[in-house]
Amino acid sequence: MLEVRKLCKSFGGLQVTRNVSFVLEPGERRVILGPNGAGKTTLFNQLVGTLTPSSGDILVQGRSVMGLSVSARAREGLSRSYQKNNLFEDLSVRENLMLAAAAGQGKARSIWRDSFRDAEVRETVREVAQQVALTDMLDMPVRSASYGSRRQLEVGLALATRPRILLMDEPTSGVGPTMIESFHRLLHSLPRELTVLIIEHDMDLAFDVADRITVLNFGEVVFEGTPDETRGNKVVRDIYLGDWQANA
Amino acid sequence: MFRQSPARTLVLLATLAGLAVYASAGGYFAREIVVEIAILAILAISLDVVAGFGGMVSLAHGAMMGLSAYTYAIFSVKLGWPPLPSALMGIGASALFGTAIGWITGRTTGIFFIMATLAFGQMAYTVFFKWRWLGGDDGLGGLSRFDLGWLGIKMGDSLTFAFFALVMVLAVYAAAAWVLRTAFGRTLTGIHTNEDRMRALGVSTVVHRAQALGFSAMLAGVAGIIAAQHILYISPEMLVWTVSGEVLIVVILGGLGTLIGPLLGAVIFVLLKHEISAYTNHWHIVIGILLIATVLSGGRGIYGQVEHWLTRRTQPAGKTAEAPDA
Amino acid sequence: MDASFWILQFLNAAQFSMLLFLLSIGLTVIFGLLHFINLAHGALYMLGAYIGISVAAATGSFWAALILAPLAVMLIGAVLYFTLIDRLRGAGPMNQVLVTFGLIFVFLDLVRMGWGDVALGLSAPPSLAVTSDILGVKYPSYRLFIIALGLAIMAGLWITLARTQIGAMIRASVENGPMASAMGINVGRLFFIVFCVGCVLAGLAGVAAAPVTSATTGMGISILIPTLIVVVIGGLGSLQGAIAGSIIVGFIETFGAVLLPGFAAVLTYILLAAILVLRPQGLLPARGH
Numbered sequence: 001m002l003e004v005r006k007l008c009k010s011f012g013g014l015q016v017t018r019n020v021s022f023v024l025e026p027g028e029r030r031v032i033l034g035p036n037g038a039g040k041t042t043l044f045n046q047l048v049g050t051l052t053p054s055s056g057d058i059l060v061q062g063r064s065v066m067g068l069s070v071s072a073r074a075r076e077g078l079s080r081s082y083q084k085n086n087l088f089e090d091l092s093v094r095e096n097l098m099l100a101a102a103a104g105q106g107k108a109r110s111i112w113r114d115s116f117r118d119a120e121v122r123e124t125v126r127e128v129a130q131q132v133a134l135t136d137m138l139d140m141p142v143r144s145a146s147y148g149s150r151r152q153l154e155v156g157l158a159l160a161t162r163p164r165i166l167l168m169d170e171p172t173s174g175v176g177p178t179m180i181e182s183f184h185r186l187l188h189s190l191p192r193e194l195t196v197l198i199i200e201h202d203m204d205l206a207f208d209v210a211d212r213i214t215v216l217n218f219g220e221v222v223f224e225g226t227p228d229e230t231r232g233n234k235v236v237r238d239i240y241l242g243d244w245q246a247n248a
Numbered sequence: 249m250f251r252q253s254p255a256r257t258l259v260l261l262a263t264l265a266g267l268a269v270y271a272s273a274g275g276y277f278a279r280e281i282v283v284e285i286a287i288l289a290i291l292a293i294s295l296d297v298v299a300g301f302g303g304m305v306s307l308a309h310g311a312m313m314g315l316s317a318y319t320y321a322i323f324s325v326k327l328g329w330p331p332l333p334s335a336l337m338g339i340g341a342s343a344l345f346g347t348a349i350g351w352i353t354g355r356t357t358g359i360f361f362i363m364a365t366l367a368f369g370q371m372a373y374t375v376f377f378k379w380r381w382l383g384g385d386d387g388l389g390g391l392s393r394f395d396l397g398w399l400g401i402k403m404g405d406s407l408t409f410a411f412f413a414l415v416m417v418l419a420v421y422a423a424a425a426w427v428l429r430t431a432f433g434r435t436l437t438g439i440h441t442n443e444d445r446m447r448a449l450g451v452s453t454v455v456h457r458a459q460a461l462g463f464s465a466m467l468a469g470v471a472g473i474i475a476a477q478h479i480l481y482i483s484p485e486m487l488v489w490t491v492s493g494e495v496l497i498v499v500i501l502g503g504l505g506t507l508i509g510p511l512l513g514a515v516i517f518v519l520l521k522h523e524i525s526a527y528t529n530h531w532h533i534v535i536g537i538l539l540i541a542t543v544l545s546g547g548r549g550i551y552g553q554v555e556h557w558l559t560r561r562t563q564p565a566g567k568t569a570e571a572p573d574a
Numbered sequence: 575m576d577a578s579f580w581i582l583q584f585l586n587a588a589q590f591s592m593l594l595f596l597l598s599i600g601l602t603v604i605f606g607l608l609h610f611i612n613l614a615h616g617a618l619y620m621l622g623a624y625i626g627i628s629v630a631a632a633t634g635s636f637w638a639a640l641i642l643a644p645l646a647v648m649l650i651g652a653v654l655y656f657t658l659i660d661r662l663r664g665a666g667p668m669n670q671v672l673v674t675f676g677l678i679f680v681f682l683d684l685v686r687m688g689w690g691d692v693a694l695g696l697s698a699p700p701s702l703a704v705t706s707d708i709l710g711v712k713y714p715s716y717r718l719f720i721i722a723l724g725l726a727i728m729a730g731l732w733i734t735l736a737r738t739q740i741g742a743m744i745r746a747s748v749e750n751g752p753m754a755s756a757m758g759i760n761v762g763r764l765f766f767i768v769f770c771v772g773c774v775l776a777g778l779a780g781v782a783a784a785p786v787t788s789a790t791t792g793m794g795i796s797i798l799i800p801t802l803i804v805v806v807i808g809g810l811g812s813l814q815g816a817i818a819g820s821i822i823v824g825f826i827e828t829f830g831a832v833l834l835p836g837f838a839a840v841l842t843y844i845l846l847a848a849i850l851v852l853r854p855q856g857l858l859p860a861r862g863h
Contacts, residue, residue: 048448074450086448088441095249099438103449108435109456111463115431116249161449305668352851359611359667363806364850370799371843378836490795493675500672530687536679543672544661 001026001195002047002078002165007056009046009219016042017053018220024165029187029196031206033230034216040199041083043216044169047197048080049073060165074103077164081157083173083199085150087142093153094138097125097160104161124160131189132156133182148179155186165195172202184208207231249437250301250428255558256508259551260421263511264414271410279410283478285518286413287313287471290420292498292510294467297424299496300505301433302460303440305362308349308369310491312465315372316342316472317482321388326381331394331477338476339469345372346465350458357443366489373487387483391476403477413474417511420467424507427463436460497539503549512551578711583829585708589717589786591824592724596779597797598804599731599816600772606748606811606860607765608663611670614654614677616798618773621681622647622780623789624689627696636699640781647777648770655769663765678795685791696784720782727775728817735813744768748811748860800827803846809856818858 002024009017016039024030034040045051047058049070058065065073088096095116101124102108102115115121129135132152137145142153155171172180180202187209190196200206206213207227215223215236223236230236271282291309298304316338323334345368353364377385393403394412402408427433438446439453447453476482485491494517502513517535524531542549548556601615626643630636654677662670697703698716705712735741747754747761755761780789787793800823808819823842830838849856 069447069452071447071450071452074448080448086442086445088438088445090441091249091437095434099434099446100449102431102434103446103451107431108451110431111427113431114429115434118431157445157449299668305671352847356850356854359609359671360806360850360854362667362671363802364847366799366802367843367846367850371840371847374839374843378839489799496672497675529691530683532679533683536676536683539676539679540658540673543669543676544658547669547672 001028001061002197003059003062004047005057005059007043007046007058008054009042009051010054016219017046018218020056020216020219020221022214022221022224024195024197026195027193029198029209029211030214031198031200031210031212032214032216033200033203033206038216039219040216041169042219044080044167044199047167048078074161074163075106078167079104079158079161079163079165080167081155081169081171083169085147085154087150087153087157089143091142092138093129093134093140093142093145093149094125096142096153097128097134097138097156098122100157100160101125101128101162104163124162128156128160131159131186133186148175151175151179152182155183159190163194165197166190168196168198170199170201172200172205180205250425250433250507252425252429255555256506259508260418260511263515264418267515268411268414271407271414276406279406281518281522282410283413283474285514286410286417287475287478288495288498288518289417289511289514290471290474291468291495292502292514293417293420293424293507294464294471295495296499296504296507296510297428297467298460298464299499300507301428301440302436302457303357304350304365304457304461305496306349306365306461306464307362307489307492307496308346308365308372309464309468309495310489311369311372311487312342312346312468313472313475313491314376314482314484314487315345316469317476317486318376318382318388320473320476321382321391321482324392325388325390331392335394335473338473339466342469342472343462343466346468347458347462349465350461351454354454354458365492369487369489369492373484373489376487377484383483385484387481387485389481391480391482393477393480409478413478416470416474420470421507421511424467428507432456432459497535499549500547501538501542501549503552503555504547506549506551506555509549509551513549516550577709581709581711582713583832585711585713585717585721587825587828589720589724590828591820592721593779593783593797594800594804594824595724595728595816595820596775596782597801598808598820599813600768600775601801602805602808602811602816603744603748603768603813604765604772605805607744607751607761607768609667609810610659610663610765611667611674612659612772613671613674613798614681615674615772615776616794616796616801617678617681618647618651618776618794619780619783619797620685620789620791620794621650622777623696623784623793624685624694624780625777626781626784627689627694627789630696636696636785639696640778643781644774644777647780648773651770651773652766655766659769660762660766663762678798681794682791689789691791693788693790694784695788696781698785716785720786723778723782727778731813740764740767745860800842803842806846807849807856809859811860812856812858815856815858815860819856 004020004022007017007020020043032040046053049068060076060078065076088099098116098121101121105120107115107118107121129138132155134149134152134156137149155168158166172183184205210227212224212226213230214221223233267282267285271279291313295306295309298306319341320334320338323329323337324331349365349368353361356364376382382388396403435451435456439456443453498513498517499510501516503509521531524534597619601612604610604612622643625646626639629642630639658673662673702716702719704715706715706718735745743759743764747759747764751761804816804819804823807822808815826842827838830841
């Protein structure tokens with residue numbers, strides 16, 4: 001579904017992505033773990049096209065997307081959520097989801113139809129609002145919504161385009177335990193055919209939802225395996241998990 | 249998001265009706281003023297589409313209008329085409345110009361976008377200023393109005409022409425309001441609010457912005473046709489950047505992003521200009537101070553301020569500010 | 575077109591470049607510091623010319639005008655700063671463009687009220703109202719004086735920026751404002767100082783230009799566009815950029831007007847558009863932009 005081949009990126013002399021390769025099967029849930037500065041978000045930005053890699057290739061369903069712009073990759077079914085909320089602040093929750101759903105359904109450009117009155121768009125918004133538990137807040141202006149709700153909307157926007165591959169950048173960043181709980185439920189409720197790649201800090205979430213885990217350190221893949229293998233792996237534990245728990 | 253509220257419809261129709269009465273009851277001078285208002289209003293509405301809803305503050309709208317007027321003159325005077333197809337060519341040329349500016353400046357925003365539109369506008373101004381074939385800085389005369397004799401309408405009559413101009417204001421407003429309420433307009437507002445996210449959702453924002461500027465320029469082109477047919481003479485002065493600056497003032501005074509505000513702004517601007525001019529030569533200082541005061545007082549403009557008061561009344565402050573946590 | 579033609583046009587271009595430099599340096603550093611765009615900068619230039627003419631008439635001395643008028647413009651600038659400019663820091667480019675556009679209108683009418691709507695001349699001081707011989711070409715001494723004045727100020731600013739503490743603070747703030755604030759530099763006060771210096775230079779350019787072009791109410795608006803073009807082409811916030819931009823625009827406009835009449839003005843706009851699209855940071859930007 002998503003294949004990354006020998007991806008490299010450097011800024012000047014600094015190598016932030018070193019020869020990263022991995023393959024995501026359709027419907028796979030993959031979590032990328034790694035300490036701060038491991039190059040997780042940089043990798044993400046290369047996948048969606050906001051950064052151009054120095055070398056390597058990215059394939060979606062066997063086709064390279066290297067020449068495609070950010071928006072073209074999104075139209076190929078690659079959708080992302082951001083680590084820092086990146087919403088339409090001036091608009092309501094409903095309008096936010098409507099814009100995303102219309103864009104996902106290729107209905108963002110007509111000068112004859114109103115995307116906000118489109119039955120299919122409205123249905124998608126209704127479903128996504130339910131998925132991210134925002135149904136009661138649809139008419140609230142985004143700027144007056146709580147941080148937690150905005151965090152949910154952040155994921156909701158990515159979901160509303162009905163992607164084939166969902167890339168989530170630390171969805172639980174900055175939220176409390178109850179909200180993390182609801183993200184567990186959200187991730188389990190996602191359709192099984194959706195391929196999901198998550199950057200995550202929260203270990204429990206990672207071990208709970210991941211089919212496989214990729215560990216990144218200094219821009220390099222240092223380990224890849226199932227959650228059980230990751231738990232049992234001494235290298236990972238030594239260089240990474242121990243450090244993690246010491247910090248937590 | 250744009251909403252054609254009943255209040256806006258009411259203000260639109262009342263203003264147009266008021267202007268129609270003024271033109272009918274007043275003499276030749278009143279009709280000239282009404283046409284002047286109509287041209288400025290169309291230009292201001294077209295600017296509000298991109299500035300108020302797309303965040304693209306253009307200083308090229310005067311040039312778009314002028315390009316349309318000159319293209320109309322080229323086809324009707326120089327090539328002998330009938331007025332209607334010539335007018336369509338003018339509007340089309342203006343739309344192309346706007347799309348091209350939007351395309352080329354695709355990734356520039358903020359002050360760089362303003363500067364870029366200034367550059368392209370001044371480029372067009374200079375071309376017509378120097379082009380002797382079109383009269384250069386002397387301008388060009390010998391234009392004609394639409395011939396609607398077959399409908400029994402005499403466009404040569406000043407009252408008829410004033411009515412025609414008002415109908416065009418209504419048409420341009422309707423077109424702008426329509427587009428803003430379609431998917432295209434919704435997406436434009438999305439780009440204005442957060443271009444980066446809109447791109448991540450799969451919208452080619454550069455193309456979208458270019459098309460929006462093209463649409464806006466098309467509406468500005470309509471103003472150019474009316475201006476050309478009004479005094480049957482055109483000069484490069486229409487294209488100079490200060491004209492665009494005045495249009496921006498009108499939009500701000502009336503209320504940026506309200507679509508109806510620019511119409512009110514145009515009425516007030518033109519009436520004020522003529523009223524003040526009756527007493528003193530120094531109407532610029534009055535407009536300048538008004539503009540500064542408007543921006544410093546929050547920049548909502550006349551209609552924006554009224555709407556702000558109205559929504560605060562119907563929605564007591566704080567009602568939406570408390571967000572129940574989920 | 576013999577050698578004397580080229581020398582003459584070269585001197586004309588150099589003189590225009592220096593005027594543009596005096597105007598653009600203030601604008602560009604103000605922009606570089608706080609991304610503030612001041613469309614009324616041209617109006618200050620116009621005020622400098624008119625005040626200079628009045629001072630010269632009152633004192634009978636061009637030199638008094640050349641010193642006092644820029645200071646008067648600085649005072650006006652300081653008043654503007656505390657009433658308007660300071661409030662508009664961080665208000666977004668559109669509000670800045672609008673308010674300073676409003677100021678153009680206000681100053682335009684104030685000058686009309688004070689001095690009338692006719693072109694006023696200012697005679698060059700007697701010592702400079704002669705011609706000099708430059709490589710066999712007779713050239714007005716006064717224009718040579720403008721070139722010298724521009725070069726002197728260029729050198730002075732260069733030394734100030736490169737060698738003094740305040741220069742280092744300005745450079746640091748232009749390159750990275752937040753970092754400079756974090757290091758304890760008062761960016762607001764620097765901005766005020768730079769704004770005042772910009773006003774002085776604009777006023778100076780106005781007085782200096784008056785004997786060559788006469789003072790008209792349109793002079794502020796007509797100089798504004800080339801000045802903005804210099805700022806954008808050169809690169810925001812940099813002295814080198816302002817120098818390079820002034821010379822490029824000054825020479826293109828002067829030589830274009832005689833070699834390619836009709837096309838010259840478009841040439842500058844094409845250059846500006848090309849820069850904005852291909853290299854929006856300008857030719858020689860201050861680092862960090």
